[in-house]
Amino acid sequence: MKLWAGRFQKETDTLVNDFNSSIQFDARLYKQDIAGSIAHAQMLGKQGIIEEHEVESIVEGLKAILEDIEADKVEFSVDNEDIHMNIETLLTQRIGDAGKRLHTARSRNDQVAVDTRLYVKEEIPVIIGKILDLEEVLVEKAKEHTDTVMPGYTHLQRAQPTTFGHYMMAYANMFKRDVTRLEDCLERLDECPLGAGALATTTYDIDRFATAQALGFKKPTDNSMDSVSDRDYAIELLSALSILMMHLSRFSEEIILWCSWEFKFVDLDDAYSTGSSIMPQKKNPDVAELVRGKTGRVYGSLITLLTMMKGLPLAYNKDMQEDKEALFDAIDTVEICLPVFAAMVNTLSVRRHNMERAAAGGFITATDCADYLVKKGLPFREAYMIVGRLVNLCIKNHETLDTLTLRDFRAICDLFDEGVYEAMSLKHCVNGRTVYGGPAKESVLKQIALIEEFIQQR
Ligand code: ARG
Numbered sequence: 264m265k266l267w268a269g270r271f272q273k274e275t276d277t278l279v280n281d282f283n284s285s286i287q288f289d290a291r292l293y294k295q296d297i298a299g300s301i302a303h304a305q306m307l308g309k310q311g312i313i314e315e316h317e318v319e320s321i322v323e324g325l326k327a328i329l330e331d332i333e334a335d336k337v338e339f340s341v342d343n344e345d346i347h348m349n350i351e352t353l354l355t356q357r358i359g360d361a362g363k364r365l366h367t368a369r370s371r372n373d374q375v376a377v378d379t380r381l382y383v384k385e386e387i388p389v390i391i392g393k394i395l396d397l398e399e400v401l402v403e404k405a406k407e408h409t410d411t412v413m414p415g416y417t418h419l420q421r422a423q424p425t426t427f428g429h430y431m432m433a434y435a436n437m438f439k440r441d442v443t444r445l446e447d448c449l450e451r452l453d454e455c456p457l458g459a460g461a462l463a464t465t466t467y468d469i470d471r472f473a474t475a476q477a478l479g480f481k482k483p484t485d486n487s488m489d490s491v492s493d494r495d496y497a498i499e500l501l502s503a504l505s506i507l508m509m510h511l512s513r514f515s516e517e518i519i520l521w522c523s524w525e526f527k528f529v530d531l532d533d534a535y536s537t538g539s540s541i542m543p544q545k546k547n548p549d550v551a552e553l554v555r556g557k558t559g560r561v562y563g564s565l566i567t568l569l570t571m572m573k574g575l576p577l578a579y580n581k582d583m584q585e586d587k588e589a590l591f592d593a594i595d596t597v598e599i600c601l602p603v604f605a606a607m608v609n610t611l612s613v614r615r616h617n618m619e620r621a622a623a624g625g626f627i628t629a630t631d632c633a634d635y636l637v638k639k640g641l642p643f644r645e646a647y648m649i650v651g652r653l654v655n656l657c658i659k660n661h662e663t664l665d666t667l668t669l670r671d672f673r674a675i676c677d678l679f680d681e682g683v684y685e686a687m688s689l690k691h692c693v694n695g696r697t698v699y700g701g702p703a704k705e706s707v708l709k710q711i712a713l714i715e716e717f718i719q720q721r
């Protein structure tokens with residue numbers, strides 16, 4: 264029999280019963296639901312709304328249910344719709360009348376809101392921990408490769424020389440922002456909606472500050488209608504996770520390019536690659552590709568929630584039940600992608616020689632060649648034009664800037680002397696860029712120190 268059978272003259276259609284229920288996916292909120300109910304019952308007792316002996320049997324009953332769920336001894340039913348009603352029904356079956364008093368001054372609307380917030384509050388630190396593990400991998404790689412020269416690209420065209428260490432720290436900085444975004448989200452969601460009731464609180468003298476404190480929230484939410492109709496925290500989390508996945512996806516794309524034979528800058532460890540069922544020569548970067556692919560599904564979750572919420576009048580609407588699958592899927596996806604990705608990066612090996620050869624081949628020191636003339640007194644625009652002509656000459660004659668003779672250089676501008684070769688050497692070009700944030704070893708070491716400090720503070 265449904266909880267609401269008194270109002271109804273017919274049973275719920277079986278299709279509707281299945282359609283309406285969320286227990287298939289909200290069962291994972293059982294721990295939060297029980298914690299919320301215990302806090303609520305104890306507050307009701309303290310306020311004299313229910314008897315102390317009832318509180319005791321409710322709390323004991325809920326703890327026993329928790330144990331049984333964790334021992335896989337409980338079967339939930341779609342007839343009880345969701346995790347909230349499943350647990351309440353089970354409690355009443357077990358302890359009788361006291362169980363029927365638990366829902367005093369409460370609604371599933373504030374219940375589901377508090378459960379989901381509690382869940383997200385637990386998962387965000389887990390995700391942050393996994394990002395910090397990845398940061399540690401990046402810092403180690405960067406330390407190993409402060410001298411590994413490679414081309415930096417714009418438009419995927421070789422642009423200026425950098426190092427693999429500098430490259431790794433670029434990603435480390437993106438992931439650092441992901442951490443702080445998640446921390447911001449955590450800070451803002453740290454308010455307890457319990458006690459909002461269905462939407463307009465209650466006439467019982469409940470103590471929302473007590474339940475907020477008991478559940479580890481900073482304070483109760485300030486408006487009861489907002490409390491039960493707000494899913495901003497889930498949307499904020501999904502935005503932060505989408506941005507995080509976007510970073511992982513860009514990194515994946517680089518790794519996929521780098522381990523192609525066209526680049527061959529890195530080799531993935533065999534344990535983090537897969538073969539082909541038909542082509543014997545293949546070693547594929549499936550992990551990176553899957554991370555790139557799964558980015559789409561996390562974006563999908565964000566769009567699901569934004570779209571689901573955009574037309575909802577206050578306060579609770581059943582549409583909001585749709586938040587959970589998207590939210591859980593995104594959290595699960597991120598939590599599996601991060602450690603696999605970190606391990607893949609940790610075990611990849613770098614082909615320094617190929618990186619350096621690519622850096623030598625694409626005129627990436629042309630800017631430095633122009634700067635050399637500028638240091639001899641030429642305005643940059645003129646120097647730029649002269650080096651452009653030199654590059655053009657090289658392309659025609661299948662040469663690179665450093666294979667041109669001094670006579671070739673001087674034929675175009677007589678300010679050139681022997682020093683131009685040193686000015687264009689890759690080492691000089693990288694190590695001369697000691698500007699804050701730059702690729703020179705000393706600059707990258709500073710970037711590493713900053714990220715290490717950031718990790719340590721957490
Ligand atoms: N299963 C519901 C959800 O996830 C719980 C709240 C239901 N409230 C209601 N009045 N139908 O949103």
